[in-house]
Amino acid sequence: MTSHSGAAVLAPTAPFGLPRRRTPVPDFDFVLFGATGDLAARKLLPALLQREAEQVLPSRGRIICTGQQPLSTEEFADRVLSGLKNPGDSALERFRARLCYVPVDARDPQGFTHLAELLTDPQTVRVFYLATAPALFAPICTNLAAAGLVSPHSRVVLEKPIGHDLDSSRVINDAVGSVFTEAQIYRIDHYLGKETVQNLMVLRFANPLFERPWSAADIDHVQITCSESLGVEGRGAYYDRAGALRDMVQNHLVQLLCLVAMEPPSAFDKDSVRDEKLKVLKAVRPITGERVRTTTVRAQYVAGAIDGAPVPDYLSDIGASTSDTETFVAIKAEIDNWRWSGVPFYLRTGKRLPSQSSEIIITFRQVRHCIFPADAGPIGPNQLVIRLQPDEGISQLTTMKAPGSGRLALIPASLQLSFRDTSGARIPEAYERLITDVIRGDATLFMRRDEVEASWHWIEPILDGWRTHMPRPQRYAAGSWGPVAAIGLIERDGRSWYETV
Ligand SMILES: NC(=O)C1=CN([C@@H]2O[C@H](COP(=O)(O)OP(=O)(O)OC[C@H]3O[C@@H](n4cnc5c(N)ncnc54)[C@H](OP(=O)(O)O)[C@@H]3O)[C@@H](O)[C@H]2O)C=CC1
Numbered sequence: 001m002t003s004h005s006g007a008a009v010l011a012p013t014a015p016f017g018l019p020r021r022r023t024p025v026p027d028f029d030f031v032l033f034g035a036t037g038d039l040a041a042r043k044l045l046p047a048l049l050q051r052e053a054e055q056v057l058p059s060r061g062r063i064i065c066t067g068q069q070p071l072s073t074e075e076f077a078d079r080v081l082s083g084l085k086n087p088g089d090s091a092l093e094r095f096r097a098r099l100c101y102v103p104v105d106a107r108d109p110q111g112f113t114h115l116a117e118l119l120t121d122p123q124t125v126r127v128f129y130l131a132t133a134p135a136l137f138a139p140i141c142t143n144l145a146a147a148g149l150v151s152p153h154s155r156v157v158l159e160k161p162i163g164h165d166l167d168s169s170r171v172i173n174d175a176v177g178s179v180f181t182e183a184q185i186y187r188i189d190h191y192l193g194k195e196t197v198q199n200l201m202v203l204r205f206a207n208p209l210f211e212r213p214w215s216a217a218d219i220d221h222v223q224i225t226c227s228e229s230l231g232v233e234g235r236g237a238y239y240d241r242a243g244a245l246r247d248m249v250q251n252h253l254v255q256l257l258c259l260v261a262m263e264p265p266s267a268f269d270k271d272s273v274r275d276e277k278l279k280v281l282k283a284v285r286p287i288t289g290e291r292v293r294t295t296t297v298r299a300q301y302v303a304g305a306i307d308g309a310p311v312p313d314y315l316s317d318i319g320a321s322t323s324d325t326e327t328f329v330a331i332k333a334e335i336d337n338w339r340w341s342g343v344p345f346y347l348r349t350g351k352r353l354p355s356q357s358s359e360i361i362i363t364f365r366q367v368r369h370c371i372f373p374a375d376a377g378p379i380g381p382n383q384l385v386i387r388l389q390p391d392e393g394i395s396q397l398t399t400m401k402a403p404g405s406g407r408l409a410l411i412p413a414s415l416q417l418s419f420r421d422t423s424g425a426r427i428p429e430a431y432e433r434l435i436t437d438v439i440r441g442d443a444t445l446f447m448r449r450d451e452v453e454a455s456w457h458w459i460e461p462i463l464d465g466w467r468t469h470m471p472r473p474q475r476y477a478a479g480s481w482g483p484v485a486a487i488g489l490i491e492r493d494g495r496s497w498y499e500t501v
């Protein structure tokens with residue numbers, strides 16, 4: 001086999017991804033708060049429709065949608081269905097039959113009595129999915145409890161970010177925790193539902209080939225990049241209050257860091273995995289005071305171009321005349337434990353970068369002694385590139401002999417494995433898996449309270465340091481890989497950022 005780049009391709013010998021679930025999805029009532037919002041329209045309802053098309057949903061499963069807007073079920077369904085791609089095979093009609101819309105103001109108990117009229121069977125699994133601003137999580141939970149809607153078979157899903165900082169996150173967790181037990185609370189981070197992110201655990205813990213050299217003894221550094229070419233896409237009001245650190249690093253990048261760095265859990269179950277992630281969070285070195293200057297970069301995009309098309313600056317995108325919100329962050333993180341001492345983890349994320357791509361790159365240490373003549377060419381470090389999106393897969397950068405009978409020449413070569421080509425299967429959207437996991441009651445790919453708070457505990461000193469020492473974000477042109485300072489962050493250590501596809 002050869003790859004599109006002409007390099008050799010690793011032939012797969014086993015199917016990838018976590019074991020396929022056989023447990024059927026039980027009968028359910030899925031109550032979606034924020035059903036008229038952006039997340040519901042772009043991710044949640046399409047994910048449910050896809051599950052419908054795959055005939056995974058039981059015939060007794062209702063999707064009860066709520067929002068403030070006074071819509072009838074028919075108006076809501078018309079609006080939603082017109083925006084969804086028809087998967088064919090009568091799935092759209094079956095899906096419409098499950099939908100129901102109830103106007104509910106999260107802060108007004110009245111609407112909850114209407115929900116109570118619908119939710120009459122306490123034995124049916126009830127999922128309350130809170131796709132609203134986090135400020136509404138507490139009132140929604142309080143009103144659900146007051147209306148008698150919380151049964152032992154109820155679960156609540158909290159969208160990220162949970163809070164704005166450690167204190168606000170604790171307040172929300174306390175309020176939700178006074179109504180639901182921890183086992184009933186599903187804190188979602190959709191990155192954990194991405195096929196390749198799950199595969200990271202399989203890669204590490206089902207392949208001794210990778211697990212054995214997985215430490216400071218053999219790994220030089222790790223890069224985690226989530227690059228977006230998109231801007232804030234109509235979410236300016238939210239984003240300008242959050243910024244890239246809260247929006248992406250506190251959750252998605254920190255979770256990826258944990259999955260790369262954690263010790264092998266004793267089993268693939270929710271608490272074993274979450275216990276190990278928590279240990280990593282406790283070992284990440286705090287970035288306090290002036291250290292933000294040398295270990296972090298924050299920046300905001302100005303006008304530029306992506307793929308030849310002009311792109312306006314951030315202020316025009318959010319319709320404001322001034323803002324100090326960062327749309328780019330780079331951080332050098334260090335983990336103070338036996339396995340990772342001395343191995344920097346470089347985290348980078350930003351909007352309006354050259355490509356929409358997320359990757360984890362593990363760079364191994366150089367050979368200890370080179371036996372080849374200097375004129376054979378350099379030996380680059382081995383790299384393992386885990387592509388989360390697009391074109392999910394793995395590449396291994398190696399050094400090979402250039403074919404031919406002349407003088408020995410060493411060349412870099414890439415062994416590529418594309419999950420799509422390997423399995424031939426459609427790669428599911430993260431929310432498809434996560435939503436059915438909640439209905440099934442599997443919390444393995446969700447965050448526990450202590451994890452979320454430990455992550456805020458690490459993020460908060462960075463926010464404090466920025467307020468004091470770096471109140472103004474640097475600038476970068478849309479379509480570039482961020483400010484020069486981000487390059488400096490890694491070059492100071494004698495390394496360079498890997499430019500993602
Ligand atoms: N959009 C995204 O890509 C992502 C979003 N998230 C998170 O998901 C959540 C929702 O985000 P998003 O969809 O973008 O937000 P939107 O602003 O698009 O939607 C907010 C939703 O909340 C509803 N709402 C607002 N106020 C009330 C109220 N008082 N009572 C009842 N419902 C209310 C709105 O209803 P109405 O329209 O009727 O007012 C609307 O359905 C946020 O926590 C966000 O951080 C997480 C990851 C990605």
Ligand SMILES: O=C1O[C@H](COP(=O)(O)O)[C@@H](O)[C@H](O)[C@H]1O
Nearest residue numbers: 190226228230247248252358389
């Ligand atoms: O949670 C969020 O994630 C998206 C990026 O998700 P992806 O699956 O497209 O990589 C980001 O655009 C958004 O700002 C953030 O809230």
